[in-house]
Amino acid sequence: MGRCFGWVTVLLFLVGGSLQSWGEDKLHVGILDLPPLYEVEEDGKPNGILLAFLTRILDAAGFSYDIRVYPPRRLYWNIAQGRSHVFLGVKGVPELEGKVLYGSKKITDVDMRAYALGDKPLPRTKEGLYGTRIIVIRGYSYGGFITDLKNPANGVEIMEASDHIHAFRQLMAGRGEYVLDYSLAAEHAIRTLEMVEKVRDQSLARIDVFLKVSKQVDNAEHIMERLEAAWERLEADAVIEGP
Structure with a gap:
């Protein structure tokens, strides 16, 4: 009985361990240090033109979130692994091929x-x-x-x-x-x-800029649906202008 329970535990780990868990409480947002599109102010607060797009979409979608800044390769690794859930950026990143969901329409360029x-x-x-x-x-x-x-x-x-x-x-x-x-x-x-x-x-x-959600996050499709619905509302109300 104990051996059977141990194998079940291992199988659950192998099946479930590949996905980063996500609850309704918070999304982890990764950004680059790319002034003025993404930047970190002197007080350590993240800011920037593309971040303004992303935070307005996240707010309109009703998500809470935290934001962390990474070098490009570290950010792409985090997204591919599901450690960062959401990013706003261009397509064509080799490290992310097959690893992310892209929004169906561009946010800006x-x-x-x-x-x-x-x-x-x-x-x-x-x-x-x-x-x-x-x-x-x-x-x-x-x-x-x-x-x-x-x-x-x-x-x-x-x-x-x-x-x-x-x-x-x-x-x-x-x-x-x-x-x-x-x-x-x-x-x-x-x-x-x-x-x-x-x-x-x-x-x-x-170069077009799209919403990206890591496929390694639980409910990735649901997250993208909420983000895109929020973007549709913001775009219809002309809330955001491009860079």
Whole structure:
């Protein structure tokens, strides 16, 4: 009898242990440090344009939640494991393929641009970056662009920066020909480094931003349904404007 009970316990652990439990009390929200889209103020409080979207949707859906800031790869691991329940971001992140539910419609979009110094010719498409040296932010997928850029057939030499300010410092140091970045985050870094008069830029694409819910969370479909219903109400009332 005791042996049978032990095997039942093991089976329950194996079946149920792969999902992170979730109750009606609180969702765990993960965000990046990506000023001004996501950022942490001096008092430690999270803020930012995309966070404003997300918190309004969560509030309208009636959820309580906590918010934690992570580096990109740690955040994606947390979401894939169900340790972070909800995120608002772009598609095309390899670490999240098959691991998340996506909302059925975009919430907003962000402008992805190429940045260069002086009179360096600026590409107008992703393909225009082929055969060049590019500085990117470590862990970013750029809406799936990073997969093509890392394809050896496209001849791109990639340098990774730890953050947006570091990326533009590398550009100034001649480590790459271009920085690939989201416009609002790049503008924040450029102003911080007082490089406004030195940098030119060109838009390459508008990347759609979607709600994401980890599939490893109990009731993931129910959570997404409530979030999307809340977004429908907010959108109908024109409560939120895009970045």
